[in-house]
Amino acid sequence: MVLAELGGSITRALQQMNNAIVVDEKVLGECLNEIARALLHADVRFDLVRHLQTNVKNLVNLNHLAAGHNKRKIIQNAIFDELCKLLDPGKPTFTPELGKPSVVMFVGLQGAGKTTTCTKYAHYHRKMGWKTALVCADTFRAGAFDQLKLNATKAKIPFYGSYVDSDPVKVAVEGVKRFKKENCDLIIVDTSGRHKQEAALFEEMRQVSEATKPDLIIFVMDSSIGQSAFDQAEAFKQSVSVGAVIVTKMDGHAKGGGALSAVAATKSPVIFLGTGEHMNEFEPFDVKSFLNRLLGKGDLSGLINTIQRNVPMDQQQQPELLQKLSKGNFTLRMMYELIQNLLEMGPLNQVCTLSRLTLYVS
Numbered sequence: 001m002v003l004a005e006l007g008g009s010i011t012r013a014l015q016q017m018n019n020a021i022v023v024d025e026k027v028l029g030e031c032l033n034e035i036a037r038a039l040l041h042a043d044v045r046f047d048l049v050r051h052l053q054t055n056v057k058n059l060v061n062l063n064h065l066a067a068g069h070n071k072r073k074i075i076q077n078a079i080f081d082e083l084c085k086l087l088d089p090g091k092p093t094f095t096p097e098l099g100k101p102s103v104v105m106f107v108g109l110q111g112a113g114k115t116t117t118c119t120k121y122a123h124y125h126r127k128m129g130w131k132t133a134l135v136c137a138d139t140f141r142a143g144a145f146d147q148l149k150l151n152a153t154k155a156k157i158p159f160y161g162s163y164v165d166s167d168p169v170k171v172a173v174e175g176v177k178r179f180k181k182e183n184c185d186l187i188i189v190d191t192s193g194r195h196k197q198e199a200a201l202f203e204e205m206r207q208v209s210e211a212t213k214p215d216l217i218i219f220v221m222d223s224s225i226g227q228s229a230f231d232q233a234e235a236f237k238q239s240v241s242v243g244a245v246i247v248t249k250m251d252g253h254a255k256g257g258g259a260l261s262a263v264a265a266t267k268s269p270v271i272f273l274g275t276g277e278h279m280n281e282f283e284p285f286d287v288k289s290f291l292n293r294l295l296g297k298g299d300l301s302g303l304i305n306t307i308q309r310n311v312p313m314d315q316q317q318q319p320e321l322l323q324k325l326s327k328g329n330f331t332l333r334m335m336y337e338l339i340q341n342l343l344e345m346g347p348l349n350q351v352c353t354l355s356r357l358t359l360y361v362s
């Protein structure tokens, strides 16, 4: 079941409950069972689903509700809050600050999207005026340094790596040292992919972490990996102190359950989502915005944030543009700039999801 289907199933269950003539324990039970089935189908762990059902029943407590209360609204709010709790461990994560050099280390399974995400993360901050840098501590996979170099060059971000040195700890330490000297705000260390059965590689990751002393370790997770996400995420958390999660490939056949499990296993919040292979297909994660979109309610604050991030609002450009337009001057250059701004906001269908529009493009 892809994420859109999960959202559809939950919405249908809520609608059925809404349409019931009388909302009683039986109707609530059926609604919760329907939602539980959808979550289990999306690979969410059984204990988390069970927990959600019990919590909603306890919160709503239909038998003790005084007459006049809007039971439907109370149930909907309780379900929404419990879904939020599934995705939010309630623990703040380290947030890098401009002007305070921070080291952020990326870890995860092979092919999860670490290298791509490192560059997206660096590019995201660079667009906001940060001085960012990338360090390739993946000396295991042939071609890893070339991939990072290519991405970094495209995004105009300084990078460090080595073709000859095979010791990831040494490369990471040297890279971090160099960029600290250059007063970078954000130094991002990419590491090789590993699996929990690979004890030696886990030990190596621990050593890189110990040597570079990152302010934040981000666990990168492919959204389609399903049930095994919990065990893998837990293994990473036990080896190094994972502080945040980035879920990638949300544009693919994401079931979503794996992401929820990773949050539960690492007790760390999801901070960004990867929504495509391109540099701009990357968005900050906000639980409420995400759930609103999942349930087809649109996300106005997400849309405003996207526009603010990508369209230069406060520069002199906007009034100037309006003035020129009011005089009937519209040049090809202006049209080019407008289209560039629009493209920076990401794929049109994503922008439409935020604004609750459906885009029918084939």
Ligand SMILES: Nc1nc2c(ncn2[C@@H]2O[C@H](COP(=O)(O)OP(=O)(O)OP(=O)(O)O)[C@@H](O)[C@H]2O)c(=O)[nH]1
Binding pocket: 108, 109, 110, 111, 112, 113, 114, 115, 116, 117, 138, 141, 144, 191, 192, 193, 194, 248, 249, 250, 251, 252, 273, 274, 275, 276, 277
């Ligand atoms: N569709 C889609 N593809 C992605 C996304 N993020 C990464 N990829 C693709 O996933 C593949 C693997 O990405 P990498 O960044 O090389 O993954 P990695 O974790 O660094 O790989 P290893 O170093 O081998 O562990 C590449 O083809 C990326 O283009 C995403 O958000 N959406």
